[in-house]
Amino acid sequence: MLRSGWSRRQFLKQGLGAAIASRLLGGCGGVPPSQQLFIYGWETYVNTQEIFDRFLDETGIEVRGDSYDSLEVMEARLKATGNQLGYSIIYPSDISVERMRLRGDLVRLDKTLLTDFANLDPKYLDPPYDPGSQYSIPLAPGTTGIAYNAKQVRELTGSEPTDWGFLWQHRDKLKITLLNDMREVLGMGLKSLGLDYNSANPAEIQRAYEHLRALKPAIVKYETYAWTELLAAGDIALSMAYSLDGIAVTQQDPNIRFVLADSGPTLWIDTIAMPKGAPNPEAAYAWMAYSLRPEVAAAYVNATNAGTTNRLALDLVEPGIRNTPAWTIDETVLRKGHWTALLPDAVLQVYNEYWTRLSSA
Incomplete structure (x- = not known):
């Protein structure tokens, strides 16, 4: 993480x-x-x-x-x-x-x-x-949510994000970054499929991996911090973000917003x-x-x-x-959100294998 x-x-x-x-x-x-x-x-x-x-x-x-x-x-x-x-x-x-x-x-x-x-x-x-x-x-x-340039996203898609499904709906129009964080990214993939954020089912983890692979045309990189510079420069339109960073960028640019997914954010x-x-x-x-x-x-x-x-x-x-x-x-937020649960080593190995494929592709 x-x-x-x-x-x-x-x-x-x-x-x-x-x-x-x-x-x-x-x-x-x-x-x-x-x-x-x-x-x-x-x-x-x-x-x-x-x-x-x-x-x-x-x-x-x-x-x-x-x-x-x-x-x-x-x-x-x-x-x-x-x-x-x-x-x-x-x-x-x-x-x-x-x-x-x-x-x-x-x-x-x-x-x-x-x-x-x-x-x-x-x-x-x-x-x-x-x-x-x-x-x-x-x-x-804190939470994990979506930071985005509202003006740029509206021009590209005609709407604004309210949940993670927005990324897939507009993957051919957006340039985005996701966190360099295995559990956050695969958990988001699971959640966007309606599955348990902390799934220990290898078949479900594979489904999340394949779902996230479909986002590849939109993903500029997996980045935890430097996305703020990319968003400010207009090189990306949207990023997965921790709340303290997402809120910070909204204070620097009135066009940038930070929202939590309607389906519930990651809590940490x-x-x-x-x-x-x-x-x-x-x-x-x-x-x-x-x-x-x-x-x-x-x-x-x-x-x-x-x-x-x-x-x-x-x-x-x-x-x-x-x-x-x-x-x-x-x-x-507490009721809708989800904490990252401790998983058995064997399950984490499955996560690691798919994360390596995803982040190195």
């Missing part, structure tokens, strides 16, 4: 030895280990220097962040290094929390050190991926967690407590367009974001 950093292939090519040596030898320029906090997350969460600087001013702890572009890369890097890179905070999404929790790769959180946990919306506090939120803090809920949530072997748990708890404060949660939203689980942060979110319909995950 993708959401910028290294690709899996780049990560394996670079090798781990150099990365570990650089971290262990370089450190943070003489800063004592107790005053260092290394975090590992989506680019969204590690490129917020103003938030890091406020934390440094308050605690004296310097935050350094590394980014990844897929949950699989994050998990593989932690596993391969035994967390020798020294991360005390990670930002796994829901399905990754479940995998890591079941493997024993996460630290059970001491809620007595996180008094502002009460600020969080209760509907996010007993998720199936982490019952009782024992190993993770639900941070930023980014969390904060502590990996096993975290070298600085005290700093990690200080960071988690800081992140739970309403003004900090709102600062993340205003900087990134991400969602928030923090009820007390809502009034601090900029109206331009808060009033965007697709930003709000209400009960209707």
Whole structure:
């Protein structure tokens, strides 16, 4: 599951030895280990220097962040290094929390050190991926939807998208990008056929693959981030998009819109967690407590367009974001939407085989 950093292939090519040596030898320029906090997350969460600087001013702890572009890369890097890179905070999404929790790769959180946990919306506090939120803090809920240039799409098709079937209806007229994300893309293919988004049936997965192959004339590339530039330049008319990116582009161009499929969007949530072997748990708890404060949660939203689980942060979110319909995950969206479920390895192998064919064709 993708959401910028290294690709899996780049990560394996670079090798781990150099990365570990650089971290262990370089450190943070003489800063004592107790005053260092290394975090590992989506680019969204590690490129917020103003938030890091406020934390440094308050605690004296310097935050350094590394980014990844897929949950699989994050998990593989932690596993391969035994967390020798020294991360005390990670930002796994829901399905990754479940995998890591079941493997024993996460630290059970001491809620007595996180008094502002009460600020969080209760509907996010007993998720199936982490019952009782024992190993993770639900941070930023989001969806996957359709970003498009309304003027260009209307000129090409005479209408605007309301669901994924629109892509097939107008595949000879549109140029599009889909996310570089196996489960999102194949799940969308399954859903557009009226099948279970998380199907474990090989025959149904094959049907989704063949259905998606029919879109090939329209697909410019599979792209998680750079589609925003292609859409702005008019090189594509429409893209599959994560909500935080889709909402961001609507604020830059009045012709661009972001909508959720009528059949229900993919639901996801980014969390904060502590990996096993975290070298600085005290700093990690200080960071988690800081992140739970309403003004900090709102600062993340205003900087990134991400969602928030923090009820007390809502009034601090900029109206331009808060009033965007697709930003709000209400009960209707939750009811119609679908989470990405953990599937057996044998089933994932089927997904991988068809994804390789699809994305390399």
